Amino acid sequence: MWLVVACVPLLPAILVACARYGVDAASLCRGAVAWALRLLRGRACAKSTHAFVFSRCTHGQADSVLRTFELYADTRPSPCIGPVTGEALDRALRRLGPSRVLELGMHCGYTSVRVLRLLPSAGRLIAVELDPLAAELGEEVILVAGFKHSQVHGQFQVLTSSSAEAIPTLGLFLEVNRGISEGLDMVLMDHNPGQYLPDLLALEREGLLRPSGCSVLLIYSSRRAAADGGEVMDWIRARPDRYSVKSELPFMTEIFYQNKSTRVDE
Template identity: 30%
Template structure:
């Protein structure tokens, strides 16, 4: 009786593993909406219930297990490996991350702003390329994400180059000059709520935080998509924009980055 029961449990677990790990991801691969629905909602909730933990916590454990403390590149590799082979997460990812690296290196900013820290993956990618004196301010709305991100950033040894601030971007951007002593940003990376992209770029303009030549790089402009933001930067004479075609992190779904230079 017990043997039969255990065999049923084992068979059910095997079927669930095949479904969640291979069949369903393959079936939804061609659809942006289904891909996000499966990975970012359904599967995440299943794993949260099974492991009594959250995706950011599981990602942090992977970093602590696989990455070398004080080595940013090993932290990036550990997260990429986790997201490709264990559990998808909405970081900028390795493919678009290479584009992000090129833009940051090209700009070589002395002041940088990131909107949307999540678990600190893109923060580590950006901060590791910055000169010693450069300051990266990263804003995260979710305090639980921020707790994990601080640990990931510290594991990479970059905590002295990063100032992580918890709160809403709409509240924090107007405080940049007075509270954080920032005059203007040389580089801004947008990777937070997609409906905040246009609102926050206009807020940065109004607060005088963009100078002539400031580079803005926006992630996920195709999937999930930011059509209002794209229309604004592509038709506004105050911006010069270029689209970098790529894929949604760790999938074959089309996505990309929009690089926009503020012309003043």
Template identity: 40%
Template sequence: MRSIICDGVGRIVDLHGHGAVVGQCCQSSHLLYYCTSFTDQFFFFLILTLTVIGHFRMNLKIDNCLIRRLHICSGVPTGMWLSVVALSVLPVLGALVFQHRGRVASICRSVFQRWRFRNTSVGSLEQRVHGFVMTNSTHGQPDSVLQTFDDFSRLEPTCSIGRERGELLDRIVTKVSPQQVLEFGTFCGYSAVRILRLLPTTGKLLTVERDPHTADVAEEMILVAGFKHSQFRLLVCSAQVAIAQLQSCYGISSVDLLVMKHNVADYLADLQTLENSRVLSYGCVLLVLKSHLPGALQFLQYVHHNASFKVVSQVMDVMEIHYLPPMTGPAL
């Protein structure tokens, strides 16, 4: 649909025709409501403002000398002339705000919420996440807890993987249907909740977080989402320590899904230790996040040049890798 407006001095302008003048009009202010979108009306306001200022400058031939003469002869302060120009376009601005008052109100509420949240929140990031989720989520409902995490992320950046990467994780968990998941880097438990809600009834999650305070927050978030300790175990230690204890302490001899989102500089060493311990099942899926960071370069070179690994896909900074070591049979 063609969008035409009047530029304020009697000329009708086609917005979709690169500003071509297509006619004349007399009552330009009424044409504001014939614009087909908010963008068109914004350009109407912009063109009208520029045209009024240009018309004012052209007819009065304002230059520095003339401004001084106007000030001397009329006694009107120089700044008042610009005020007159600005006031001439206020009705247009008011009409735009009124017509889109719902959108404007939504933007104002969002800005106010961000300001109030940042000025009233205290404590560490983990404490703020904990307080927000505990207060605003429905306990015992994983989807509510996840949605509250996402709401918090819109108010303040967090280290959680976020909704888009979370949906990638969901697809992998649904496709693999793993019996045993190993996660390095729990943070506040967002990804752990996503994993647990999609595991088969006999599936288990072992998640590893190095920082004790963060681990406490994560464990409480997982419990608030409605999961029990029989479904997951959270270890407070480094990945290397956890790998050494998988079989001896926790009886884990096979891992079907490995999620790596801890310190990227540790990716390679931790993967090699897992290989040597022989706990990665044949066909184990590795979901590797933050693969774009410089610290992951050696890890990427290793998996790309190692026949035991097959890089299946990469979306954003999330890589899906399959562990397919060569099958060795008895010598003939």
């Protein structure tokens, strides 16, 4: 019963994706259930993870926060992506040098801190997290790592909502608060793999992906999660005019979006 309740907020997005884009409903539903299980497990360990990191790290030092996360994850269940995937993320960040990054699914803030420490001084991270507890604890961890929070001049902003609700608001949010019209340089998807394709379609439809080039990193917590998100890769490979696959690792795939034309393909 609790799985049904947890997945109810995802039903509108699932139905819209199935009707509009022909996405397989069974695959999306499996992804939704897997994500709900991950969410509940994440809530179970979020408080203990936060308490451990908060009490043992050196406040104001991002690298210390990351090492403390990893120390915790060595012996306990943890929602953080871990150092192997984290180092792959670091390489992508250093190679691409993004200034405007969107993170869908922040969990306890580990990935957010990894990203923020490699952004330029004027860079900005927008993190979207559905679970209010994870969003609150993750935001505290980011602050402990030494990053500033402000809607106008801060280095990051946390939005507590579903990705489906957040994405249509991001264009106005970025334009009003930062004067950005070029779109996002990088998108990290680390939430519900069944939502990866609908969210990618929504980001493109809203004009949030920088036309001259935007990297999208798809992060998977397990091989099963990668299988649940497989439809997004089929969709990408069928559109070589706009998308290309840059790298595929066991738990992270990097794709690249580029569209210099103003024409919108239906």
